[in-house]
Structures are given as C-alpha cells and as structure tokens.
Amino acid sequence: MSAPLLLKGFEVELYTGRADGTVVGCSAEAAAALEGFVTEPDCRNLEYITPPDADYARQLQLLLEPRQRLRRWLASRQLTLLPGSTLSLGDSQRFERSDPANPYHGYIEATYGTKVVTASVHINLGLTAGHGLEPMTSLFAGLRLMRCEASLLLALSASSPFLDGVVTAAHSQRWLQFPLTPAEVPLFLDHQHYIDWMGEQLALGTMQNVRHLWTSVRPNGDNRPHDLNRLEIRICDLVTDPLVLLAITAFAELRLQKLMREPERYDPLQASRLDPSQLAALADANDRAAARSSLDATLMHWRNGAPIQARDWLAQELADLAPLAQELGLTRVLAPLQGVLGQGNQAMSWLAGHQAGLSIPTLLNQTVEAMASQEAELLEAIATDGGPGPLG
Structure with a gap:
C-alpha cells in the first residue's frame, strides 16, 4: 500500500428484546x-465500543466478538439483539431509566424524553496528519467534508422506518426525531473557531458539557475542545450487517x-462556490432529506x-x-455498497416487504434471524481461514 490506512473504531448501540421485535430492556x-x-x-x-x-x-472481528x-x-433470558434504530414495536411514550439515581439521566429524560431512545453506530476515524498537512488542518478539513457528505452515509444506513408498531413518513425516523444540539452548528473554519464556539455554547447553556454536541459529525478526543485526534461520524442509523458497515x-x-x-x-472551504454559512445550511437540509427518503432523496451538492439524487451522487463518488x-487494498471492503445501491438499504427493504403485505413483527423477526445467521x-469463515476471513 502506498499510504497507511486510518485508525478507526465504532460505538455500536443496540436494542435488546424478543425475536418478534418486542423491545425488552436489560x-x-x-x-x-x-x-x-x-x-x-x-x-x-446498550452500547459497546471497538478499540x-x-x-x-x-x-x-472486533465488531463480532462482543455481540457473540x-x-x-x-x-439464557430468551432474548436477542434487535435491528433498527427506533422503537419499532416499543412504547415511545414511556422512558425506562437504566439508572434511576443518575442525575444526568434524569436531565436527559426531562429535557428530551424518548426522542433520544434510538440505536445507531458512530464511526470514529483518526485523522491527524498526512500528505504535508498539519494535524488540526487535516482534521478540520475532514470534518468539513464529512459534514457536507453526511447525508450520503445516512442514505446508505437508514434503518428506522417504524415507530410504535406503525410506518412513519421517514426512512430514518431516528434522525428526524433526535434532538440535534445545539440547533445550529457552523462549519468550523479551524481549531480555534471550534474552541471559541464551544466556549460560547457552554457559557450560553445551549450545551451542558463538551460531549453535549449532538450533530452529524463532530471532533473527538480525550480533552475536548483542545486535544483532538479523530472525527466522529454520528449520523448513521444502526447497520446490522457488519460488512455493509x-x-x-x-x-x-x-x-x-x-x-x-x-x-x-475536496475541502469544501476551498472547492465550493458556497460560503461556510450556506454550506452548513445545505448540509443540514440534505441530512433531513436523506432521513425522509434515503437513497431516493434529492440532495444539493x-x-x-x-x-442530485443521493443514489446518483454515491454512484459517481464510488466510480x-x-x-x-x-x-489501498479496499476494493473488496467497499464492494457491498453496490448491493445497497442496487437493492436498497434496510429501511427500503422493510418498507417494500410491508407494502407487499408482511407485518412489522414478521419483518423484524426475519431480520433478527438473518442477523444471527450472518454473524x-x-x-x-474467520475461524476457517485463520485470518481475515471474508475481507482477506
């Protein structure tokens, strides 16, 4: 390989419940x-994190081992892992606290209710230096690009068309209901812009702490906002197929x-005809459009x-x-996206099945079984190959 691959890791949130899709908290x-x-x-x-x-x-392997x-x-409790990013068959009117004595959990329940009771996958990518760029220059350029293309990642991953046993008007109900915080986030021009803006939000009380930045893509590190070493893509719905993820x-x-x-x-700050405020508004509008229609959404480049239609934009970028x-040796890793473009994402598959007459519990049960079988x-395959298995 002529260039090193980036460090990456995942934060995976999953629902637990019965095989018919009924959510049971534990x-x-x-x-x-x-x-x-x-x-x-x-x-x-609940959540697990890969190193x-x-x-x-x-x-x-790191994705599969905790799940097993x-x-x-x-x-042993007659429960299993459930697909989807919303309470497909759950009661979204009731909050079920995991730790009733935790004051922060009390704040979350009182402020947001069950809008935050969603499952997703966050993708962390280390982006600190490369090709002559300074670490923070590289990181914030990457944040700008991913912010402007986050809608494409949601279009690929959408998996929440159901809520409380009914079909919603969205492919990603999760993204439409989740309370983005603060309501407006700029396209960060550089590290100092981010530091200053974070300080302003904390002083205003629009954020409770440095983690309280709930947006499509954000900087991450051990001492935010100062010490940063990766970007975190937060927009994706739960992707149950690890190869697609x-x-x-x-x-x-x-x-x-x-x-x-x-x-x-490729840095929108340099390559776009639009100014930073227009780019931030465009990105947010694209995210909402992708949440409603995913691959069929009309986005703004x-x-x-x-x-441009999301599917067409993705096809162009893949080419x-x-x-x-x-x-970089990633052709085989990238290959499943052609199947998603051709056959649709999880939400589209479920909606097609529902339109054909299948009930939501039936669709969820089929996916529960497919998840377990694929894993x-x-x-x-990994054990047989004694190495990388399907990706080798």
Whole structure:
C-alpha cells in the first residue's frame, strides 16, 4: 500500500428484546455481567465500543466478538439483539431509566424524553496528519467534508422506518426525531473557531458539557475542545450487517484519503462556490432529506448547490474512488455498497416487504434471524481461514 490506512473504531448501540421485535430492556444487568458494555439512559438499548485499529479484517472481528458474548447472555433470558434504530414495536411514550439515581439521566429524560431512545453506530476515524498537512488542518478539513457528505452515509444506513408498531413518513425516523444540539452548528473554519464556539455554547447553556454536541459529525478526543485526534461520524442509523458497515466506513475513509491528497479539490472551504454559512445550511437540509427518503432523496451538492439524487451522487463518488480503493487494498471492503445501491438499504427493504403485505413483527423477526445467521457464518469463515476471513 502506498499510504497507511486510518485508525478507526465504532460505538455500536443496540436494542435488546424478543425475536418478534418486542423491545425488552436489560442494559444495566447486561453491562454489569459483561465486560465492555455500557448503559444508555434508557435501559432498552446498550452500547459497546471497538478499540482503534486500522485493519478492516481486525475490525470485523472486533465488531463480532462482543455481540457473540452478548447473544449468549441474552439467550439464557430468551432474548436477542434487535435491528433498527427506533422503537419499532416499543412504547415511545414511556422512558425506562437504566439508572434511576443518575442525575444526568434524569436531565436527559426531562429535557428530551424518548426522542433520544434510538440505536445507531458512530464511526470514529483518526485523522491527524498526512500528505504535508498539519494535524488540526487535516482534521478540520475532514470534518468539513464529512459534514457536507453526511447525508450520503445516512442514505446508505437508514434503518428506522417504524415507530410504535406503525410506518412513519421517514426512512430514518431516528434522525428526524433526535434532538440535534445545539440547533445550529457552523462549519468550523479551524481549531480555534471550534474552541471559541464551544466556549460560547457552554457559557450560553445551549450545551451542558463538551460531549453535549449532538450533530452529524463532530471532533473527538480525550480533552475536548483542545486535544483532538479523530472525527466522529454520528449520523448513521444502526447497520446490522457488519460488512455493509465496514463498506460505509471505507467509503468515508477513501473520501478523507482523497482530501488529504488534494485538499484544494475536496475541502469544501476551498472547492465550493458556497460560503461556510450556506454550506452548513445545505448540509443540514440534505441530512433531513436523506432521513425522509434515503437513497431516493434529492440532495444539493456542496460544490455548487445543484440538485442530485443521493443514489446518483454515491454512484459517481464510488466510480471516482475505485482506483484509490484498489491502490489501498479496499476494493473488496467497499464492494457491498453496490448491493445497497442496487437493492436498497434496510429501511427500503422493510418498507417494500410491508407494502407487499408482511407485518412489522414478521419483518423484524426475519431480520433478527438473518442477523444471527450472518454473524455465525462470518465467525466460521474467520475461524476457517485463520485470518481475515471474508475481507482477506
């Protein structure tokens, strides 16, 4: 390979429940019993985090291993892992606290209610230096590009068309209901702009702490806002297929690799006809459009504001990325995205099945079984190959 791959890691939120899709909360008990799992304010979902590793095959193993431990623990309680990013069959009128004594959980419940009771996957990508760029210059250029293209990642990952047993008007109900905080976030021009803006928000009380920046993409690090070493993509719905998740991640990484090589062509601050405030508004509007219609959404391209269908935009970028994917050994990792473009994402698949007459519990049960079967097959392939398995 002519360039190193970026460090990457995942924060995966999952619902637990019965095989028919009924959500049953047990996160406090699971987190107490299993290493590596943490609770969310509502007990119906829980989270695990994979450690940073640049290798996609290794990340596949890191994604699968915690799920297998959790599955065994859940099986003893006649429970399983559920797909989707909203309470598809749940009661979204009631908050089920995982830790009633936690004051921050009390704040979340009182302020947002069950709007925050969603499942998703956050993709962290280390972007500190490369191709002559200073670390923070590289990071904030990457943030700008991912902010302007976050809608494409949501279009690929949308998996929340149901809520409380009914069909919503969205492919990602999660993104439409989740309370973006603060309501307006600028396109950060540089690190100092971010530091100053964060200080203003904390002083105004629009943010409770440095973590209280709930937006599509944000800087991340151990001492925000000062010490940063990665960007965190927060817009994706839960992607239950780990190969599709890794393909989405590879797409994001390849876009960033392009940016580091040619910032004048891929940093929106340099390559767009629009000014930063217009770009921020365009990105937010695109995110909402992708939440409603995912791959069928009409988006506005950040280069010039021209309308383009999400599916067409993705197809163009994949064609542009093909030579670099081959150079970096990511062609096979990226390949599942062609299937998503051709066959639709999880939300589109479910909506087609529902329109054909299948009930929501039936659709969820089919996906629950497919999730478990695929994970078992992937683990067997890894064990048989004695190495990278499906990605090798």
